[in-house]
Amino acid sequence: MIDRRHFLTLAGASSALFILPRAGQAADISPQAVFNDPDAPALGNPQGDVTLVEYFDYQCPFCKSNHPVVEQVMKEDGDLRVVMKDWPIFGAPSVYASQLALGAQGLGKYEVALEALMATKGKLTNAQIDSTLAAAGVDPKEAEASYKADRKAIDGLLIRNSQQAIAIGLQGTPAYIIGRDVYPGAVDADTLRRAIKAARES
Template sequence: MRTPLMAAAFAVCALPLQALDLGKMTDEERAIFRAEVRAFLIEQPEVLVEAFNVLEQQQAANQVSADATMVQVNAQDIFDDGYSWVGGNPEGDITLVEFVDYRCGYCRKAHDEVKELVESDGNIRIIVKEFPILGEASTASSRFAIAVKQKLGDAAYEAANDALIRLRSDVNQVTLRRLASSLGFDAAEVLDHMDSDEVSREILQTRQLAQRLQISGTPTFVMQDEMLRGYLPLEAMRQLVDAKRG
């Protein structure tokens, strides 16, 4: 039951912030006020839950707004950097960008679903950005994929991307040479190019872009003006595509 003093305390809380000046209270009034607030929250903890829910909603809304601004500022590097692989429908009305790490479990989970989304829709442009963040095996995988793209072209890159995301063995010179041969590539040409400045430059540029976008995990997607941080099931992705089309 709310006491008269408690009611008075919350009436004070409802006043404009400048009207609530604890510094002008006596020590006794301040102690009573704090005790009543504490008692109220203990008796009705759902108020705290409600407050935390409101805070989370506000933070989520702020993040969406901040993400949209970052996407707008970095649009050229996100959607038309001149080096990232572009697939799907190049003239599609929806562009989906994925920052991927081949050793990331959720990237592997998302791979076939993203592929299904793009193929079944038919009007989505997909861009893949190599973003190795999980150690040496991740970096070697991305270097291999980029070397394939730079030396052998987009079709070869798509095949390498698909093979690398499914690769479960250790990533080293032996397995990559074997993988290149299995895909019909000139293994020596690809492996010799992996440590080139051109490959290093592409990885560095993508890392710098990810830093500007405050991306620290994979998969991270950009769909039109919106950043999607983390794995999303296929149906959720389809719903977002529909929403973007209005």
């Protein structure tokens, strides 16, 4: 595990090294940026005393298989805030899925879109993403229109998420930040519980 105090202490030095040409600015991996981005969807208890941040991709099989574990722990804890950070690294369909899910946030249907896409299997096509959302009650055209209406903010969020992931040194999805530690890869419920407990006590 990577000690959060370590990587956040290094933020001032390392962030200048991780610049995406599209964004034109250095990554911000300060605690405020990582845990409290106002554009990033948050699940669970909005006033929770511990925040879990998840970097994920809708085509990542480990993200999808581990999603019920995170949900289980979030629901049983009751005082956990979960911030979802789209990091679409598996190609164009991943970007499309993120755009529509974040667009669905503007329709009040983010969690519906998230759950539907996380329940899919394997790689996705745009047509599969559309049909999955439609079956769940999210009109893909409305979600796309919502994304386009708020495109600057959503694209900015996706850029920030990517910059942060690179600057922190994440190697792929899923990756979780809880309290002082980074947990790369899928983690079991007991590991999450212990991490939350340690963060709560620190």
